[in-house]
Amino acid sequence: MPEPKQQMLSVAEALKKVTAGFSIVSAEQVALSDALGRVLAEDVESRLTHPPADVSSMDGYAVRAEDVAEAPVTLTQIGESQAGSGFDGSVGAGETARIFTGAPVPNGADTIIIQEVTDSDGNKITIKETTSKGEFIRKAGQDFKSGEVLLSAGRVLTARDLGLAAAMNVPWLTVRRKPRIAYTATGDEVMMPGDPVGPDQIVSSNSIALGAYIQSLGGQPVDLGIARDTEDSLRQIIAGAKGCDLLITIGGASVGDYDFVRKVLNEEGMDLGFFRVAMRPGKPLIFGNMSGIPVLGLPGNPVSAGVTSVIFLKAAMNVMLGLKDEDGTQPTALLGRDLKENDKRQDYLRAELNRDKDGNLVATPFERQDSGMMARFASADCLVIRPVKAPAAKAGDRVDILFFGDHSSLF
Secondary structure, X not given: OOOOXXXXXXXXXXXXXXXHOOOOOOEEEEEHHHXXXXXXXXXXXXXXXXXXXXXXXXXXXXXXXXXXXXXOXXXXXXXXXXXXXXOOOEOOOOEEXXXXXXXXXXXXXXXXXXXXXXXXXXXXXXXXXXXXXOOOEEOOXXXXXXXXXXXXXXXXXXXXXXXXXXXXXXXXXXXXXXXXXXXXXEOOOEEOOOOOOOXXXXXXXXXHHHHHHHHHOOOEEEEEEEEOOOHHHHHHHXXXXXXXXXXXXXXXXXXXOXXXXXXXXXXXXXXXXXXXXXXXXXXXXXXXXXXXXXXXXXXOOHHHHXXXXXXXXXXXXXXXXXXXXXXOOOOEXXXXXXXXXXXXXXXXXXEEEEEOOOOOEEEEEOOOOOOOOHHHHHHOOEEEEEOOOOOOEOOOOEEEEEOOOOOOOOO
16 A cells, blocks of 8 residues: 655654653662662652751760850860760760760750860860850751652652662662663664674664663663664564564665665554654654554664654653653753754754853854764754744854753763
8 A cells, every 4th residue: 555645744743743652651669779860750758857866067065055155164074975876964064075977966965166176184175265056066857857758750860869868768769660662773784883894884873872872861772683675674673672662763764765664664564653854854754653662763874863863762761751851941052153044844953062251152053964974963062953944043143952961960
């Protein structure tokens, strides 16, 4: 059956179709040691109060404020309080107890005098400077209290978050499972890095980059290998996607004699959502659903595959993981050079970011934007977005930008 004709979708229309094709994945429990970068599925309440009692924030002496209202004054040391081994007596008039950082404040004391302003002679401690009541005491529950929610669902867990969870006495966290993303590069010309490369062959950089990007977004990459230029090879390869949350094909999505990915997917029962998007780079982009598995067919050019991943794969992953835009606002920058008017396709221009003398962010698109130039793509800091039919722009105009966005900042 011939494939129905379809007008190119706008990026917004295509993105809406993609995000509607996914749902949030299930949750699982993991140990703190395995939770870095995972997305929290449930709020986390503290199982204790921190600090559990009033404690000292400095090394020094626990005193009554009224005893040190004037200085110098000499007090009698009656005991010592250490972290993990507090003083079980009570500080009375004219008395003090030696105390160390993190140690509980003894009964009767309400102030800490730091050791730098004291002299000691046996058990006689001379206070040389006064201080205010309550100085250098961390009150019980000053940090957090038992039952308080300190980590909320939907958060990408950082190293600091895990430290906090440990301090809350929480050894396990309920997180979204990692979406399993299967992917395959296509083409007789494609070889893996390190293999002998013939005169008509290319190295499969797309597979490596895509697998790494899936990991950085919080997914589990499933490399199905390279599908050769036969329909049987592709069928055998994509059969390995069973049980995955998404199948990605790379290349073969255009209209050449050997670009048969869409044909095979259709014959395998794919319900086609779209196959062309009004964007540059990335026009030949497939999205559909094959027997319950969403399918995303990326273009074969490295930059096209990368840009479409940043826009569509990231959006799909965010839906599966229950992530929302950080604040819903579109980042912008000042344009670093003049640009001519745009045509019928939304442009995503690789650009470098700098700051001007006033601290404004400036995005300067590279002069050459060829979709096969991986070195330029790797050195780019962002993408400058040029809407359909955008008029000519001058350096200094404000433009929308898109960051490549992953979960790599995890401290």
